[in-house]
Amino acid sequence: MLKLPLVLRLLLVGAVVSVAALPGVAYAQPAGVFEGTGLLEMIPATGVVGDGATQSDLYVLALDANGAPIAGLSLKPAVSAGTVGALTDAGGGLYRLAYTAPKVDAKAAVTLTLKGKIGKEAVQKTWNVNVAPARSHQLTAAANPPRMTLGQDRSATLSFNLAGGDRQALSGVDLVITASTGTIENVTNLGGGQFTALYTAPALNYPHVAMVTVADKRDPSRTFGSLAIPMWGKVDFPVTVAPNALVMIKLGDQQFGPIQSDAQGRARVPILVPPGAQVAELIAIGADKKSTSVPLDLKVPEAKRISLVPTAAALPGDSRVQVPIHAVVVMGDGKPDLAAQVVFTTTGGTITAAKHEGNGVYTSMFTPPTGASAAQATITAALADKPAIQTAAISVNLVSVRPSKVDLTAEPTLLPATAEGFKVYAKVSGPDGVGLGARTITFGAAGARLKGDVKDLRNGDYQAVFTTSGNGPVELTATVASPVTGNPMSRLLLVPSRTRLNNDGVSSSMITVVSVDEFGYPVPNVAVTLKLTSGDGLLPQQATTNSEGLAQVFYTAGRKPGLVGIEAAAGDLVAAGGLAQVPENLALPSVPVAGSRIDAGLVAEWDKALAEVHLDREGMSGGVAAPALTTSVGAARATRAALTSDPATISPGGTVKLLVNLTDEAGQGVAGQKLDFLTSAGTVGTVTDMGGGKYSAAFTVPANASGDIKVSVATQDGTASSFMRVPVGGAEAAWSGASPFTTQPTADPYATQPVVAPPPVAPPPPVVAAPVPPPPVVKPPPAVKPPVTTTTVTKVDTESPWLRVRAGAAVSLYSYDQLPLTQATVLFPNELALSSASYGGHVQGRLFLPMLRQVGLEADFRGTTYSLDPVPLCAALDNECKDAELVSDTVLATRVVGVGRYVFGSGSNSFGVGGHVGWGISDVQTFTVKGGQEIQLTQLNLNSLVLGIEGSADIGNLFFVASFNEHLAGGVAPFNTEASLEAGYAFLPNLYGSVSGEMSLRDIGIENRDGEKVGQISDQYYGATISIGVQL
Secondary structure (H helix, E strand, O other): OOHHHHHHHHHHHHHHHHHHHOOOOOOOOOOOOOOOOEEEEEOOEEOOEEOOOOEEEEEEEEEEOOOOEOOOOOOEEEEOOOEEOOOEEEEOOEEEEEEEOOOOOOOEEEEEEEEEEEOOEEEEEEEEEEEEEOOOOEEEEEEEOOOEEOOOOOEEEEEEEEEOOOOHHHHHOOEEEEEOOOEEEEEEEEEOOEEEEEEEOOOOOOOEEEEEEEEEOOOOOOOEEEEEEEEEEEEEEEEEOOOOOEEEEEEOOEEEEEEEOOOOOEEEEEEEEOOOOOEEEEEEEOOOOOEEEEEEEOOOOOOOOEEEOOOOOOEEOOOOOOEEEEEEEEOOOOOEOOOOOEEEEEOOOEEOOOEEEEOOEEEEEEEOOOOOOOEEEEEEEEEOOOOOOOEEEEEEEEEOOOOOEEEEEEEOOEEOOOOOEEEEEEEEEOOOOOEOOOOOEEEEEEOEEEEEEEEEEEOOEEEEEEEEOOOOOEEEEEEEOOOOOOOOOOEEEEEEOOOEEEOOOOOEEEEEEEEEOOOOOEOOOOEEEEEEEEOOOEOOOEEEOOOOOEEEEEEEOOOOOEEEEEEEEEOOEEEEEEEEEEOOOOOOOOOOOEEEHHHHHHHHHHHHOEEEEEEEEOOOOOOOOOOOOOEOOOOOOOOEEEEEEEOOOEOOOOEEEEEEEEEOOOOOEOOOOOEEEEEOOOEEOOOEEEEOOEEEEEEEOOOOOOEEEEEEEEEOOOOOEEEEEEEEOOOOOEEOOOOOOOOOOOOOOOOOOOOOOOOOOOOOOOOOOOOOOOOOOOOOOOOOOOOOEEEEEOOEOOOOOOEEEEEEEEEEEEEEEEEEOOOOOOEOOOOEEEEEEEEEEEEEEEEEEOOEEEEEEEEEEEEEEEEEOOHHHHHHOOOOOOOOOOEEEEEEEEEEEEEEEEEEEEOOEEEEEEEEEEEEEEEEEEEEEEOOOEEEEEEEEEEEEEEEEEEEEEEOOEEEEEEEEEEEEOOOEEEEEEEEEEEEEEEEOOEEEEEEEEEEEEEEEEEOOOOOEEEEEEEEEEEEEEEEEEEO
């Protein structure tokens, strides 16, 4: 009888142990957060340069076993190479060490050791610090032969050698070479920093120095060199001396001749002249054997002896940047000029005085102007004593300044429970705080979709309208495209959306990988590999930066608390960073960027340009609900794939996003898989692993596509596949499998689901070994950022500019008719009918209230000059016009009207219809006769009330304005009808060109002082104007 209870008791104990050990959705955290005495880890360092001079910041995170910061840490640091400072407390368990790496020519690992006591326990911890050599090299150049004779030596072989710096980086060297005269071709990389090129001499015969400058495109400010090739002149020099004399020319220690002069004393002496030589000695021995010697001016034209070293392909329009500009100066013989007075000037930005760096190299620091649009600056270097001849110039391309900050504001800030949409306002500003307009914004949304296009509100303000895709909270991200310089890649940056996350197996942090040039501006389309150097979470292994130099992936947390190390690599460039993966209740500071201070500064700037906004919904709080899929932390095998497209149909030549969801047998998402796509037409771009088993790729179809396009996807091991048809046109897409974002066909993937704790396990009576506690209650993860659906939106102006001002030249046909109605008048007695080609100018401005585009003002001025022959007029009076010249007259017309209009939009376009009311004044000439002989031209000014209508359209960069106006004399009598049509195109954000056609028809009655109508004047104007204008 005793055995049964004992057996039951053992079974029950075993059952309890089994239940406690079963994996579940809840994670039981032990009382101590970290094993042993706590956590002491170095944050992975990035961009540490081994040049023996540059300081980097290393950080160590010190937490006790319960996760509390360890204060007063006094461990002694030591490094295997270089120098390191003492630990400095940065607060919250972070400690900083200033480190200067040694000078290295290849990548090296330096060990950092901390040794001492924490409390009473001895501690010694060692880490590796990856050190990369400086990317700059010493560049030397040589020519074979070292000097050339013009007309004799056709070419020379140039050799270039790069020494020092990063030897591994030599494979990526890209030289740009210029020559002051001659040409350079066939640049060949021999490997190991050795290059050759073919130099071809110019078609010149006077002695000079060919100046060759060379730089590495990746690092032109520091890796550069120069070469001076003396070009000797060979010529039969003409001289005149006594007849039949022996002629010689002595140049330095060389003597040419003798040559006998002819009967007129003329002779040509073959000489070889080095560059820099200006005067020789002419020696003549006459028939009487007497010798004469006189100086001989060789009349060699002065050759250029200053040259500028090539610069980067483009520089940022940012006044915070300083770029060295190098000028090379030689003397006339090709030797370095060590005492030149070099003056640098620039057409844009500022430039410092020249400083001699040695060996004839003079350097100045150029500061570009801050600019919101692309521009150019010309930098000139000249010798102060001969600025007209000894000068060199380069044109520098300046790209618009990179956005430094993006602020998002939602309206409303809290979503009502029944809200179906909201607005987001973005403020994009540069480093000086000034708003940047005409930029492309990329929005990522979880729980919402972008509706229509983003509206550019001017001055760096943008508006986007979203519709909600569920009944939960919403999370948005926004990135603003930065201009691309075209410079080579210089470094990688890792920008995490958050640097600490819960060790719950589901929280995530979006990691933005940025490939940038030496100025921190994006380099597009760079393939990047990623890996975890520490930590147990999930991270995609590959990514490719887009056209804006950005690639965004998600790190999904694991279960083990600690410091997560992330590394990204592209070629020989590596970036590293750290995340804190700890329980929610720990209070920790943000994990800083360790290593290069330049990299840390760039990460901070890019972080400000990657904005986020979170909208809670009434009655809810916390993060956006993740898709109804959990992530498998261990090795998983995909058994099911679901494929769909967004949108469901595609236009010919268009692009859609293919969305794939991979799950295992338990319905959990499977990340880190490689996918193979097969299509019946079109191309599939790079696949992005968005985490949680979700993948996306861009799919572009040909312009002539029609019908349905078949698309299939499969994992590379063939365990999961899916198929769909993408209709080209308006039909619905059909696919196999369920929606890729939910395990329940009817469930909203972003809906907040209540979490219900499982009921407690009741121990079976009558024998209980121990009270059995209920399993822990599942807590929703805080602020989990799910993978987002990204929509790229290009700036669209859905409102016409509030100001347009234009000026142009007009050509026209002007016709004039004057008809006398009675003989008792001073008007010309006969009907006058004149027609003349005319010319003139046209100025117009249209101003609308910036905040009320329906009300505005238009001012218009036009001048038309025509000419007439007075001879027929004299003949009509039976007189002869002797020595008569053409008579010119200018017709002036001014109109100022108020404009009221109704503006409406359609997609990215805007249209308006409205009316005019205002004032106008114009003049007209009358032909009168004085004394029966003298013809006079009398000007009449005509004031009028102007009434009219207009229609306008702004379609992208195109705009059209059509108007019709009637002028009323005395406010009641119509006498002038006008119509115009203008078509314009904005070729720059604030500049446009336009072509317009105008028509004006006037019919004017002439009365005498008694009010009797004595004549009638009619004139017609048909003109065309080509204008250039400014718009805001």
